[in-house]
Amino acid sequence: MPWEKTYDEAEVLEAAMHAFWSDGYHGTSMAGLVAATGLNRGSLYAGFGNKRALFLRALRHYDDTYRSGLLDQFRQDGPGKESILAVFETVARGDAQMPGGCLMIQSAMERAPHDPEIATIVESSMAEVEAFFAACLSQGDSPPPDAGETAKVLQGLMIGILVMTRTNRDSPSIPAMLAQVRSLVG
DSSP: OOOOOOOOOOHHHHHHHHHHHHHHHHHOOOOHHHHHOOOOOHOOOOOOOOOOOHHHHHHHHHIIIIIIIHHHHHTTOOOHHHHHHHHHHHHHHTTTTSSSSSSHHHHHTTGGGGGGHHHHHHHHHHHHHHHHHHHHHHOOSSSOHHHHHHHHHHHHHHHHHHHHHHTTOOOTHHHHHHHHHHHHHH
16 A cells, blocks of 8 residues: 555655754754654655755745745835845844744855755845845835845844854844944935
C-alpha cells in the first residue's frame, strides 16, 4: 500500500520553520524536527526529503509568510515614508512568540556562504525589501534623488535591527537605529 500523507503541509512547514529559526540549521537535528512537527522520521523524509530540502521549503515558507506578508500589509496602506517607519517599528518591537531576528538574516550568515541555492533565496528576499524601501522613498511630493542609495542604507539598518532583536530585544542600539531611520526618511 502506498504511503499517504495525513498531515497539513503548511502546519509542518510552520513548525519546522520555527525550529530552524530558533536553533539555526546546524542546531536543528532530525530528532528536533520530529519533536517540532509531530511527524516521525519516515514521514518527514517521505514528505519533504532530507533536512536540507525541508530547510529550503521552510525558508521559502518564511519568506512568503513573514517577509512578504509584512511588506504586503504596509503596501496596502500605500507606499510612502510612513510605511518605512511602520515596518521598522514593527520589526524593532518584535513578537514575543517569535525567536527574534530574522530567519533570512540567520540563514545569510549560517548557510548562504556554503550553499548557492540558499544564497539565491536570501539575496532575492533582501532585494525585495530594498525595492520596497526604494518605492516608498520615491512616493510623495519631493522624492529624494538618491532613493536607491538610501534604500540600501535602510536595508543595512534593517539588518542591524534584526540582528539586535535576536541578541537583545532591549538593546539601546535599537532606538538609536530607529532615530537614524527617521532622519533618513524625513
